[in-house]
Amino acid sequence: MKNFLVKFSTIILLLLVIRPVSANVSLVVLGDSLSAGYGMSKSVSWVGILERRWQDTQPDVELVNASISGETTQGALRRLPGVIERHQPQAVFVELGGNDGxxxxxxxxxxxxxxxxxxxxxxxxxxxxxxxxxxxxxxGKRFTEMFAAMYPELAEENNIRLVPFFMEQIAVDADLMQNDGIHPNEQAQETIANIMEPLLLELVAQARKEKSEAS
Structure with a gap:
């Protein structure tokens, strides 16, 4: 009986250790100030809100905010290998290019x-x-139109998901914007989190599916 209890306890401990690791999905947000929470703590940014929310609703998902205010596509490209190595993500949401434009x-x-x-x-x-x-x-009309058109082209060429720009719903409301007219304020973060949550969960579901198929 004693040996049985020891073996049973060992199995339970192994399951507790192994199952979260095998089920875990890491999602990295690779963005600029719009995702980093410019002018506020990262913890109150929309990504920070989702991170806390998912601790209860999506406990097997690790949400990582690798966004930096002022980031350009070149800067993100340089630090990408380090982000991948550190966080080992199964999915990455890329929110970049605004500073370049x-x-x-x-x-x-x-x-x-x-x-x-x-x-x-x-x-x-x-x-x-x-x-x-x-x-x-x-x-300028020509530059802004060409800039906007670049994203659906890239998504189609690379067969990846194009995510609508969350600022379209925010920038039209002055109460949700900082005085610079570019960045969302702290009040806007909950709204952005609600906009982005189902979209990011689609990426998580895709990552889960591909991970399951590969195993």
Whole structure:
């Protein structure tokens, strides 16, 4: 009887250790100030809100905010290998390009950087979601239209999910924007979290499916 209890306890302990690891899905948000929570603590950003929410509703999902205010596609491309190595994600949501557009960077350069980011992720069988990005119309009609069109083209070319730009629903409400007219304020973060949650969960579901098929 004693040996049975020891063996039974050992099995239970192994299950407690092994099951969370095998079931775990890591989702990284690779973005700029819109996801980093510019002007506020990361903990109150929309990603931080989802991270706390998912501790109860999605306990097998690790949500990592690897966003940096002021980030460009080139900067994210440089640090991507380190992000992958550190967090070992099964899915990555890419929210980048806004700073490139605001600085008037070449569209060819932005496209190439995004393509390289997507390629590095796909080579590691990581599910990729790409956020649509738009820049203010004062940069000229032709440039802003070409910039916006680049994202669905990249999504189609790479066969990845294009995620609608959450700022479309936020920027039209002055009460949800900071004084600079570019960044959402703290009040907007809950709204953004509600917009993004079902979209990110689609990436999680895809990652779960591919992980299951590979095992």
């Amino acid at each position: 605001l600085r008037g960077f070449s569209l060819a350069t932005v496209r190439d950087n995004l393509n390289q980011i997507i390629d590095q992720l796909q080579q590691r069988d990581i599910v990729v979601g790409l956020s649509q990005i738009q820049i203010p119309p004062n940069y």
